[in-house]
Amino acid sequence: WSRRHSTLSRHRCKRRWLTNRAMLRLAATTARRSATARFLASAKHAAKPRPPERDLSSRQLFAALGLRTFSREELRQRFDAADADADGYLTRHEAAELFGGALDVEADRKAAARAVLRRLDKDQDNRVSWDEFRSTILEEASRRDRRIWPLAGTMFLGGLSVGAVMPIMPILVSELGLGPADYGVVISAFGFAKLVGNVPAAALVESLGRRPLVAGGLLMIASGYGVTAFADSTLDLAGARALTGLGVAGLVTGSSMAAADLSTPLSRAATQAPLGASFNAGTIMGPAIGGGLAALVGPSATFAAVGGFVALDAIFARVMLSETRGLGSLEDGPPPDTNISTIVRRVKRSLQDSPELRRLCVANYAYWATLAGASMTVLPLVLATDLGGLQALGPGQIGALFAGQACISVVGAVPAASLADKYGPATMIPPALLVYAAAFGALPFASAHSYEAVACAMALQACGSCLLGSAPSAAAVNAVPDKDRAAALAALRVCGDVGLLTGAAALGGVAAWAGTDAAFFCASFGLVASAARFRWAAPVST
Incomplete structure (x- = not known):
């Protein structure tokens, strides 16, 4: 019995050992399978794409909300329209409905809604209150876009080239033996070409974009300077100046449209001001550079060198500038089918439908x-003539007076633009015209007294010009729908160029017939009348 009992015990122990070993193997296999399953599950989860994120710009948000004036009433109306359940907050679902007509894909709408919350939700509670909505929208709409500074640099280089050739052109005309009539043809060719080029430039800026037109305009200016360097007749010089005028039309159109794209009614004048200030600063510095270069290599070689410099400016514009066409669009699409006839129809429609644009065009004509x-x-004739026993000023002194005016324009451009954005660009136009009128009304008395008094009157004139600044362009952009911006600016520039061509002949004729004092009084009266008409012709809604 004892031997049998021990044998059975050994068999039982062996069986328990085998059972435990099998259980350990099963446990290990189960653990391996669980680990494999977890690894595969984690890999599958990691490979699953996350919801797409969307970088929503301020302009896209403004476009989705349908904002135009950014007034408190408009903001309240848009907030209430988006707040579907009227609980005083915008949720992610309500934000997605803002893009229902602009984005066809549900994932894009959800991504845009998340972008709205990231931009507007200051306290990170996944909903947007009215205070958050209003303060964030106004803050972003009032901010000057940093992308305007490369464009301002381009305009500074362009102004530098224009200033460099200003003292050289009369020397070149003298070397070619051109008379006053021939020189008048050369000057008129520039103005006429710029006038004619405004509408085609407006069509090209819509179809090609802003950056190509800025760079292309600079290349045309460079070509005009290059042709001027080799001109040996009136026809050659007039053709070169016409080519330069077409380039200026393209440059101004592209830069003004880019500034309009980058701004809102709360920042439009402040965004456009650096362009004019940079160009004027370059114009101030240019004559010294051009005069020194002409003394070294001669007028023709200086024109060729300046042309090469402008070509480098065109390359800078092509590389550094951002394309702003379609900045507020949510989806990429083909460029609009815009041609000259389309722009002409839009100009006619804008002038018919917008009394604001009509009065802006009249005021712009009067100013130019x-x-x-x-x-x-x-004024240059007055400064170069002996009046009241005073000695006439020399070319350097006359140039210094006009350079002083340009300096006032550079220094005062940004503060004047801030006033225009605060009170409205159209509000600034009548006071600016009246200050301008006061300056010309004071010139007859100043010229009979002393040239220091003339300098004060010219400083007052520069203040009026500075107050006006970019207000007409900003008001014209605000007065029409976004798709008609190029047409409105083209109409404004056409009226200004017509004034530039006709004003010299008209007031020059008055000066020849009745004297310079009568010409100044006529200019002052015309500006006062234009300011009065602008104020009385204001739309009832403004």
């Missing part, structure tokens, strides 16, 4: 006609 006639034609 006075600038060309009284400031560019009659």
